[in-house]
Amino acid sequence: MIFASDLDRTLIYSKKAIGEAFEASELIPVELYQGEHISFMSPETARLLAELSKTALFVPVTTRTIEQYERIFYIRETFKPQYAVTSNGGNVLVNGVPDPDWQLHVNRALESSEEAGKVIEAFDRISSPDWVKSYRHSDSLFYSIILDREKMPLDQVEDFRKELAGMKWNVSVQGRKMYLVPDGVSKGAGLLYVKEQVGASRIAASGDSLLDESLLQAADYAIVPRHGEIYASYMEAGLYTFTERDGMGAAEDLIAKIAEWFALPPVDVVSPAEKTD
Template identity: 85%
Template sequence: MIFASDLDRTLIYSKKAIGEGFGAAEVIPVELYQGEHISFMSPETARLLVELSKTALFVPVTTRTIEQYERIFYIRETFKPRYAVTSNGGNVLIDGEPDPDWRRHVAKSLAESEEAEKVIEAFGRISSPEWVKSYKHSDSLFYSIILDRENMPLEQVEDFRRELAGMRWNLSVQGRKMYLVPDGVSKGAGLLYVKERTGSSRIAASGDSLLDESLLRAADYAIVPRHGEIYASYMEAGLYTFTERDGMGAAEDLISKIAEWFALPAAENDSPSAK
C-alpha cells in the first residue's frame, strides 16, 4: 500500500497558511531555510503519519526541486522515505538519489510538448514587472515564477492558460508562485513508476493544487484539502472528496480518512465507490 501526498499546503504549511486553531508554539518546525524555520506540521499530523507509515509506504510528492525538497529536514529525518517524487514528477528519488531510468523516460516525454524557450517567450507577451518579480527554469523541466498576486491580470492569465494547453503545457498558481509545466512532467506518472517498482496494489493520495490532479487520478482513493486550487475549482462539482477543515487541520483530517480507507477490506476499498 502507498500513501502518496503533496507536501506544501497539504501536509506542511507556512506561517501564513496554517489557518485557524494553531499557534506558533503548537506546531512542529519541518523546514529550515537561511537559518529560519519556514514550514510547519501539527503534532497530530506527525503522530498520524507515523502510525500510517507503519503499514503503508509513505511517498512524498512535490513540485519542489530536489534541493528545495531536501530542506524539509523533518520528513527526511523522521520518515526516511525510500521513494520521493520531486520536480513535479520530473525526478523520482530512490534513497535520496535521482533514478536515471525515470529521468530518461521524462526526457522522451518532453519531446511531445513545445520547447521551453518558446513557452517563456509566449509568457513574455503578458508578463510585466508590475506583477512578475522573477522566474527560473527549475531543474530544466518547468518554470517557477514569483508573483505579485494582487496585480496579476486574471483574464490575460486565463487566456494564456488556454494558449499553453495547445502547446501541451499547464499553468498553476499557488500562493505567490505560478508554475508553467509541460505535459511530460507529472506527479501522477512519477507515482505510477514508484507503484510499478514496488509492486504495490493500492494507492491513496492527497493534494491541493491543479498540478496534483494527475496524482489524484493515479490513486485508488483520493482526498483533497478544503482549500487551494482544486477546492476553488471543483467545490460544487462532486468530483473529489474534501476534508472537513481547511488549513493545517486539513492534514489531520486527510490522514485519518486515508487510514480508515486502508483499514477497509480490499474488496471494498478497491471498488469504484472508494474513489
C-alpha cells in the same frame, strides 16, 4: 499499499497558511531555510503519519525541486522515505538519489511538448514588472514564477493558459507562485512508476493544487484539503472527497481518513479519473 501526498499546504504549512486554530509555537518545525524555520507540521499530523507509515509506504510528492525538497529536514530524518517524487514528477528519488531510468523516460516524454524557450517567450508577452517579480527554470523542467497575485491580469493569464495548452504545457497558480509545466512532467506518472517498482496493490493520495490532479487520479482513494485550487474548482462537482477542515487541520483529517480507508478490505473502487468517464 502506498500513501502518496503533496507536501506544501497539504501536509506542511507556512506560518501564513496554518489557519487560525494553530499557534506556530505549538507546531513542529519541518523546513529550515537561511537559518529560519519556514514550514511546520502539527504534532497530531506527525503522530498520525508515523502510525500510517507502519503499514503503508509513505511517498512524498511535490512540485519542489530536489534542492527545495531536501530542505524539509523533518520528513527526511524522521520518516526516511525510500521513494519521493520531486520536480512535479520530473524526478523520482530512490533513497535520495534520482532514478536514472525515470530520468530517461521524462526526457522522452518532454519531446512531445514545445521547447521551454518558446514557452517563456510567450509568457514574456504578457509579463510585466507590475506583477511578475522573478522566475526560474526549475531543474530544467518547468518554470516557477514569483508574482503579485492581486495585480495579475486574470483575462490575459486565461488567454495564455489556452495558448499554452496548444503547446502542450499547462499553468497552475498557487498563492504567490505560478508554475508553467510541460505535459510530459506529472506527479501522477511519477507515482505510477513508484507503484510499479514496489508492486503496490493500492494507492491513497492527497493534494490541494491543480498540479496534484494527476496524482489524485492515479490513486484508488483520493482526499483533498478544504482549501486551494482543487477545492475552489471542484467544491460542488462531487468529483473529490474533501476534508472537514481547512488549513493545517486538513492534514490531520486527511491522514485519519486514509488510515480508515486502508483498514477496510480491498473492494472495487472508482478513481477520480473514472468518475469523469
